[in-house]
Amino acid sequence: MAVKVLRRRELTVWEKLYIPQIVSGLKVTTAHLLRNLYLHSAHRLGLLQNRRAAVTFQYPEEPRPLAARFRSRHRLTVRDDGTPRCVGCMLCETVCPAHCITIVAAEHPDPNIEKYPVRFDIDLGVCVYCGYCVEVCPEDAIRMDTGILDVAAYSRDAMKLDIHELMNPSLRKPLLECTLKFPHKCRLAGGEASR
């Protein structure tokens, strides 16, 4: 078996002297320092806003741009009359690998529409954000495009979303009043979800 001997290049005297190498290192870091100092000062004066000085995103104030296919918190899409587009077919609940979706379907008053959900809960503490529910939905009723990343809560119960929060992503717990006009089940309308 052939043995390949790797030889490290001997350092030249110039390199062994170390000081020139320090200077070349300093040149790189100082160039960054001066460039950023210049750009930050210009930004303070409102100039050169199109050139970023730092790669940092100041997160809560300045969210990072998300990719178009990014899967963020779920939402239920809504018809023109304010009712959910969901027809209660249970496909998403069936396909969900984490079993985090709970749907209770009821008959829709419109004979052209099969059913609608009186309860639609997602337990985000269990959800794995795989996006299967979005892919499987025949009605484009559930999407993961709210851009909400900061899902955090002090209890497991608070991680559970009910139909109010899914239909209106701007809602935050605790929910104090029920604004949905169609009959449904929630804590505020005689149901059990969203404890």
Added chain:
Amino acid sequence: MIDLAVKLVLALFVFFGVLNLAALHTWLERKQSALMQDRIGANRASILGWRLMGLFHPLADSIKMFTKEDIVPAGADRILHTLAPVFSVFFALVTFAAIPFGDRFLLGGRVIELQVAKINVALLYIFAMLSLGVYGVILAGFASRNNYALLGGLRATAQMISYEIALGIAIVGVIMIYGTMDLQELVRAQGRTLAGWIPLWGIVVQPVAFVVFLTAALAETKRIPFDLPEGESEIIGYFVEYSGMKFGMFFLADFLETILVACLATTLFFGGWQVPYLTSSGFQFPWGATLPLSQPVYVLLGVASFSIKVVIFCLLFMQLRWTLPRFRYDQLMRLGWLGLFPIAVVNVLVTASVLALLKVREVGWLAWVG
């Protein structure tokens, strides 16, 4: 009585100036490294919505340090454990007493030297205090009853003692040329010019000594690239068992030593408070122009010159600290003993020979050397 009051004012001036500069260093360290690495750095602490580029962070840090729990390990020597950070800060602070930060000025018929303690062997005093600083380090490692702390303390001690030798020999050349150990006189001697236009600063006559001094002095401050005693990212250092303000004092001592080294480099090699072509009666440019200045302006210019030089050195050290990787321990020892030490000795010999050949009269003990 008035003398005492003057000394007190000078001492307080230096004390608060140095401590504030050290506090500012914590901010500078974060901001400068951030700029070098295309980040933003500390900018969150605010008072009434004012952030001032994160300038309140040193304040927030000190509040945090003072209110944190102070933990002394079980079985540790309580007294030495407390004494070690005190030693570190104390010896770093008292050293500033011998640094002249301005020329003498007359106030009400009284000559005031802008130097807290006028010691005629100020350099010896400074080096004595620097050496005593080792005690803080070795005691911290020893009193913590932690093997890793002890090893860190031993590493730090070996490093500081090794580099102190190169440091001491490097400045012998400077002492020989200016013929004094009194820092105020040494700075005054640097006010002359060479060939009529080059300021006779230490860097001009002793460039090799300057490089050796700077390297050894950086090693004395125990910061990257010489931060093997602590190795804040992976190795455990001598202050591993310290928390709260005791840790804060080691932290402070580090910055104080950096400032001290900047002060020393300025004083010995960059003319201290000297401004090029500025004499006590005003500017006297080599091309013949003159600009008379009153005495307070002259003294203030000197203090400003000294401060600016020190700050520039601090910035340079910070820049080096965020540029270079850490040495390996054998590399550190090889650089100290086989690199800096012989260079410093040869520098002394060459300086002595040149002085002997030139028969420079000003050097008092030249007759004794050769």
